Amino acid sequence: MKMREELISGALSTRFDELCRVRVPHIAPERFGEAAQFVSEALGNLLDASPEEVKKSSVSLNAPLEWMTSDADCFSSLRALCLGQQQELHKGQHPRLEPFLKSLDASRRDPARRFQLIAERYACPLNFSLPDEDEAREYVLMRLMVQERARLERGSVEAINADDLLLKLNLVAIHASLAPDLRFLDSLNYYYELLPAAWHPQSAQGWLLVSYYALYARALAARI
Amino acid sequence: MRTGILVHSLPAALDIYEEAKRVPGVELFVLVCPAPGDVGFRGLAKQIARLIFKSGRAGSLKLLAGRKVILFQKPLDHPDTLARLEKLKLDVGLHKTGIIYRESTVKAFRSGILNPHIGLLPEYRGRGVMEWAIIEGKPVGVTVFFVDAGIDTGGRVVLREEIQIPHCKSIQETKQYLFNLDALLFRRALELLSSEDFRCAANDASGRRYYVMSNLFQGAVEEIMRRRTMDDRR
Numbered sequence: 001m002k003m004r005e006e007l008i009s010g011a012l013s014t015r016f017d018e019l020c021r022v023r024v025p026h027i028a029p030e031r032f033g034e035a036a037q038f039v040s041e042a043l044g045n046l047l048d049a050s051p052e053e054v055k056k057s058s059v060s061l062n063a064p065l066e067w068m069t070s071d072a073d074c075f076s077s078l079r080a081l082c083l084g085q086q087q088e089l090h091k092g093q094h095p096r097l098e099p100f101l102k103s104l105d106a107s108r109r110d111p112a113r114r115f116q117l118i119a120e121r122y123a124c125p126l127n128f129s130l131p132d133e134d135e136a137r138e139y140v141l142m143r144l145m146v147q148e149r150a151r152l153e154r155g156s157v158e159a160i161n162a163d164d165l166l167l168k169l170n171l172v173a174i175h176a177s178l179a180p181d182l183r184f185l186d187s188l189n190y191y192y193e194l195l196p197a198a199w200h201p202q203s204a205q206g207w208l209l210v211s212y213y214a215l216y217a218r219a220l221a222a223r224i
Numbered sequence: 225m226r227t228g229i230l231v232h233s234l235p236a237a238l239d240i241y242e243e244a245k246r247v248p249g250v251e252l253f254v255l256v257c258p259a260p261g262d263v264g265f266r267g268l269a270k271q272i273a274r275l276i277f278k279s280g281r282a283g284s285l286k287l288l289a290g291r292k293v294i295l296f297q298k299p300l301d302h303p304d305t306l307a308r309l310e311k312l313k314l315d316v317g318l319h320k321t322g323i324i325y326r327e328s329t330v331k332a333f334r335s336g337i338l339n340p341h342i343g344l345l346p347e348y349r350g351r352g353v354m355e356w357a358i359i360e361g362k363p364v365g366v367t368v369f370f371v372d373a374g375i376d377t378g379g380r381v382v383l384r385e386e387i388q389i390p391h392c393k394s395i396q397e398t399k400q401y402l403f404n405l406d407a408l409l410f411r412r413a414l415e416l417l418s419s420e421d422f423r424c425a426a427n428d429a430s431g432r433r434y435y436v437m438s439n440l441f442q443g444a445v446e447e448i449m450r451r452r453t454m455d456d457r458r
Binding site for chain 2: 002003004007008010011012014015138141142145146149181182183186187189190192193
């Protein structure tokens with residue numbers, strides 16, 4: 001392995017340990033209401049885990065070659081992916097990207113609408129990593145690393161729509177596990193450093209914080 | 225070639241002015257425009273304070289005496305400022321502000337506004353591109369190009385070259401080294417633009433946009449740089 005790759009791998013390994021041994025143990029599943037069972041199971045897979053163990057549990061995280069559909073919605077699919085559960089997927093018709101991007105742009109001041117749009121399109125979250133979704137990925141990455149980052153750095157975490165932010169981080173983490181582009185992985189690194197370690201989102205889908213950590217751990221493990 | 229150096233303060237223009245005045249046929253102006261939030265009296269007061277307290281006072285006073293300094297009280301895209309820019313009939317602007325220019329401002333310069341970007345275009349657009357090049361194992365370099373309203377997507381490249389940085393030991397030091405090349409790069413770009421047979425290279429904006437890097441990866445970049453410096457010493 002080249003020196004550069006060794007150093008990157010070493011840095012990611014340090015972060016992985018910190019995530020699984022320092023950040024994750026402070027999360028209390030009972031605070032997540034109906035999602036407590038999922039949170040407990042997801043955290044159990046992460047606590048003191050090694051990168052190899054996390055990699056083994058990533059069997060359901062494979063890059064799709066074409067647009068897939070499933071009977072589950074985005075949230076059930078994300079939970080299943082986090083827990084390494086197999087999902088039944090079917091080939092589907094790839095919906096046009098352009099109207100979606102236009103709607104996203106039109107809702108740039110309406111995070112609740114944006115959240116809904118993203119959750120609907122990526123009901124099968126793996127589709128986010130398809131080559132044809134490149135423009136949508138770049139848009140999501142840009143929103144995370146420009147507007148939302150600036151808002152967080154200017155104010156507090158309470159100033160943002162937690163569900164909208166966390167859903168985007170979940171999707172980016174899926175792509176970071178499957179693609180070599182380091183920018184996506186580093187946006188997760190950045191948010192890990194930016195979000196308060198003790199943050200507990202009081203939003204409807206607050207458990208997305210835990211799925212973000214679980215998928216981030218996979219993205220890290222994939223490169224260690 | 226009527227050339228305007230766009231700055232927020234006079235001392236920031238001094239090095240560029242000294243280099244650019246060596247290019248035959250270039251007539252220089254220093255365009256001092258307010259930083260965002262520094263318009264009106266507040267901006268003027270800051271300018272006076274800089275003139276009194278900052279280093280380069282003698283050079284600044286010399287520029288003022290030469291009647292080559294134009295102070296704008298309003299933002300660059302304000303109609304009053306645009307009207308004054310139009311009257312100056314400038315060919316080229318040299319970017320040394322913290323502003324992303326609107327199209328109306330860019331169009332006030334016949335050829336456009338030059339930006340010395342510390343990354344190689346089209347591959348490295350956006351922020352933190354120097355450290356991103358290092359972590360991706362690619363060459364570090366600079367590109368002088370005419371800006372448009374996008375992020376490093378301006379289509380005309382005047383100068384693009386790789387820069388060796390073995391003497392630089394940190395991200396901060398490397399960035400400062402590259403930023404300090406701006407006066408020299410502007411002079412070379414103006415020389416190229418002055419030559420009759422020069423044609424700009426194309427920037428097809430095909431590269432990825434990069435963003436500010438995490439502390440984790442910045443640490444890895446610092447370590448890569450430290451080890452390279454040690455290897456070079458051996």
